[in-house]
Amino acid sequence: MIVFSSTLDSVVESVDGAEESVRRCANDAGFGESDQFFIGLAVREILINAMKHGNRFDPGKKVGFNVSVDGRDLVMDVTDQGSGFKLEAVPDPTRPENLERKSGRGIDMARKIMDEVSVTANSPCGSHVRMVKRLKS
Amino acid sequence: MPFEVERSALDSGVTVLALSGTMTMGNQLQELEWAVEELAKTPQNRVVIDMAGITYLDSSALGVLIGCHSAVQKTGGRLRIAGISSRVGAILKMTGVDTVLSLDPTRDHSVTALK
Numbered sequence: 001m002i003v004f005s006s007t008l009d010s011v012v013e014s015v016d017g018a019e020e021s022v023r024r025c026a027n028d029a030g031f032g033e034s035d036q037f038f039i040g041l042a043v044r045e046i047l048i049n050a051m052k053h054g055n056r057f058d059p060g061k062k063v064g065f066n067v068s069v070d071g072r073d074l075v076m077d078v079t080d081q082g083s084g085f086k087l088e089a090v091p092d093p094t095r096p097e098n099l100e101r102k103s104g105r106g107i108d109m110a111r112k113i114m115d116e117v118s119v120t121a122n123s124p125c126g127s128h129v130r131m132v133k134r135l136k137s
Numbered sequence: 138m139p140f141e142v143e144r145s146a147l148d149s150g151v152t153v154l155a156l157s158g159t160m161t162m163g164n165q166l167q168e169l170e171w172a173v174e175e176l177a178k179t180p181q182n183r184v185v186i187d188m189a190g191i192t193y194l195d196s197s198a199l200g201v202l203i204g205c206h207s208a209v210q211k212t213g214g215r216l217r218i219a220g221i222s223s224r225v226g227a228i229l230k231m232t233g234v235d236t237v238l239s240l241d242p243t244r245d246h247s248v249t250a251l252k
């Protein structure tokens with residue numbers, strides 16, 4: 001069941017509201033305050049990636065953001081209109097040779113926070129990142 | 138919450154940059170890096186970034202902290218990070234950035250370490 005859906009302009013200012021919304025959805029789904037904090041952070045990172053690396057802050061391109069609840073899963077979908085990317089092509093930012101790089105940490109942070117992160121091609125273009133956070137009993 | 142930087146030059150020659158608010162992309166983060174880059178070129182290149190007032194940060198902020206660290210290292214200066222909250226600490230640990238930066242529990246610990 002979709003509990004939140006929004007189409008965002010590719011501007012950083014639109015991320016705050018989306019993050020606040022997903023935190024509220026997480027709260028409604030029963031996640032504690034700490035989980036809400038980190039879910040919000042992961043969503044922020046993926047939205048920024050979609051706007052920056054996907055849409056390249058092109059004002060004509062949008063980022064789709066849906067939050068749904070599936071049983072005990074909070075499912076967050078982010079789509080962009082960029083040229084796409086492969087998860088396995090993203091360098092591991094925690095490797096010693098990458099630790100002092102100034103960027104490239106967002107997707108890794110999301111993978112550590114969420115229970116599942118997958119990237120697929122979006123139709124007709126761009127990427128679709130799906131994140132799942134499971135409510136522990 | 139707006140991001141703010143308050144600067145104090147101590148008699149010991151150490152400069153303290155006390156941060157407050159949220160450190161996220163687009164929130165004038167770059168001003169912190171520019172301030173540290175300028176300090177790094179001067180004799181005041183022993184710097185404490187006091188993060189006790191920071192409640193939230195994202196990966197852009199981590200990049201800025203790494204940039205500050207690199208700028209000071211290049212000129213032979215020293216940088217220490219003080220007062221991070223447990224949540225901010227968890228983000229630094231998750232990303233491995235805690236192994237790059239010199240972290241102290243409080244501003245006083247950092248200032249003492251730089252004397």
